[in-house]
Amino acid sequence: MCDVVLPKRTLLIGGGILAVIVVYSSSQAPPGSTETGQTDTTCRVEVTADVLNVRVAPDGGAEVVGKFRLGAESDAGKTVQNGFRQLGDARWASSEFLRPMAGRDCG
Template structure:
C-alpha cells in the first residue's frame, strides 16, 4: 500500500518541528540555578541526546548545530548531563561565555 504524498509531507514537517524545538529555548527561560549557570552551544551538525552517558544508550532527542541549552555541571564518561535522562557528548558542546560549566 502506498502512502499518500500529503501524509509524507505532514509527517516530515512534524519531525523537523520536533527536532527544531529541542534546540530552541523558550523565551524568558532562566536556568534553575540562576545567572551564570551552565549553558552550552552545540558544535556538531546534529547531536544525539541519550538516555544515559553511554554511546550505546537509547537516543531520546537531537540538537542541531548552534542550538543553546541549559546543562548541568556533571560530566560522566565523556557525557554532559542536561537533565534527568538526557546526556550529550561533551566533545560536541561548548560552554557559552559567562556561564559556569566547571
C-alpha cells in the first residue's frame, strides 16, 4: 500500500472546489419558479418607502409590530382594506408604499 501526502494548500483548494460543486448542484429552483418550471404567482411586494411600518390592523393608528426598509421584499395577500395590504396574520402595511413584483398576482 502506498501512502500519499498532499500539501495543505492542495487540500484546501480541492476542498473549496468540492464545496462549490456541492452547493451548486444542490441549489433549489430559482425564485419565482416551481419544481415544474411554472411561474410562481403568489403575491410578493417590494417596499418603496425609506421605512414602512407594519401594523397589527389596517389602520394608521394601529400598533406597529414591525418595520421594513426601502427595497425589502415580502409575501403578501390579495386583501387590501382602508389602503393597507395584508402581509400575514395581524400584519398590515400601507399599500401606497408596496409595489407588486413582476409576474406576481396581487389582485
